[in-house]
Amino acid sequence: MKAVRTVIIGIVLFVSFIPLSAVSATVPAPARPGFQVPILLYHRFGPAVTDSMTVTDKVFESQLSYLRANGYRVIPLRRVVDCYLGKAPAPPPNSVVIVVDDGHRSVYIHMQRLVRKYNVPVTLFIYPSAISNSSYAMSWQQLRELKKGGLFDIQSHTYWHPNFGKEKKKLRPEEYERFVDVQFRKSKGKLEKELGGPVDMLAWPFGLPPDRYLVEKAERYGYKVGFTIVRHSFSPADTPMLLPRFLVVNADQGKRFARILEGNHEGSGYVQATSGGKRYRKPMERSSKI
Numbered sequence: 657m658k659a660v661r662t663v664i665i666g667i668v669l670f671v672s673f674i675p676l677s678a679v680s681a682t683v684p685a686p687a688r689p690g691f692q693v694p695i696l697l698y699h700r701f702g703p704a705v706t707d708s709m710t711v712t713d714k715v716f717e718s719q720l721s722y723l724r725a726n727g728y729r730v731i732p733l734r735r736v737v738d739c740y741l742g743k744a745p746a747p748p749p750n751s752v753v754i755v756v757d758d759g760h761r762s763v764y765i766h767m768q769r770l771v772r773k774y775n776v777p778v779t780l781f782i783y784p785s786a787i788s789n790s791s792y793a794m795s796w797q798q799l800r801e802l803k804k805g806g807l808f809d810i811q812s813h814t815y816w817h818p819n820f821g822k823e824k825k826k827l828r829p830e831e832y833e834r835f836v837d838v839q840f841r842k843s844k845g846k847l848e849k850e851l852g853g854p855v856d857m858l859a860w861p862f863g864l865p866p867d868r869y870l871v872e873k874a875e876r877y878g879y880k881v882g883f884t885i886v887r888h889s890f891s892p893a894d895t896p897m898l899l900p901r902f903l904v905v906n907a908d909q910g911k912r913f914a915r916i917l918e919g920n921h922e923g924s925g926y927v928q929a930t931s932g933g934k935r936y937r938k939p940m941e942r943s944s945k946i
């Protein structure tokens with residue numbers, strides 16, 4: 657009996673020391689092919705720069721033209737997320753994703769024309785409280801039109817774009833919990849009702865990385881991935897609710913734009929700041945709710 661037990665323990669020990677590569681040769685692991693995809697994040701468009709988040713139509717067109725001339729392929733965000741979740745093969749080399757946060761009406765008025773001209777897919781992250789409500793935002797009808805055209809997908813940016821950290825300080829714990837539930841549930845519910853789904857991707861307001869509580873809440877409401885403004889290319893090594901995006905501003909032209917596509921961490925979207933006498937780089941402050 658003792659001998660049998662020794663043999664069993666021996667087998668268990670042996671199996672547990674087989675290198676992973678040997679196991680994966682016989683037992684297929686969930687497919688998670690390699691990729692490195694920069695996600696370019698925009699906010700507003702227009703004939704001229706009126707604030708730090710506006711990219712002019714001319715600069716946006718020069719960027720699209722650069723992508724085309726240099727062999728980059730703009731793919732839907734959904735395509736690379738499906739690969740990340742093990743549901744699709746790796747995207748082609750030199751893939752790039754374009755997303756826009758906030759639902760500013762300049763997406764409909766200015767960006768749409770260039771998106772159609774260059775035939776590139778775009779994902780919009782929308783906070784529904786502004787839609788058909790605020791003068792700067794698009795209407796539900798405009799969003800329906802964009803989605804129907806086939807190039808625009810529409811996902812969640814919470815219900816009214818709160819700063820969760822500030823709300824947490826202001827509210828009692830049970831109030832905060834109700835508040836958080838509303839931000840995730842109402843946003844997804846309203847977008848799916850007005851535009852159809854699925855809505856399972858989330859962009860964190862202000863790009864701020866969430867705490868564990870928010871991540872668990874978001875997952876409970878059916879969000880599979882969440883996006884910040886951490887500056888590097890999206891790869892399988894990233895954490896599902898902390899996915900990176902490059903905030904693009906009007907100065908990202910020529911070499912600066914090329915550096916982003918190469919996955920460079922530096923560049924715009926960051927400003928010099930000082931803390932305790934030390935200089936460091938921090939994400940650019942957002943001037944307003946949008």
Ligand SMILES: [Zn+2]
Pocket residue numbers: 757758813817861862863945946
């Ligand atoms: Zn936003």
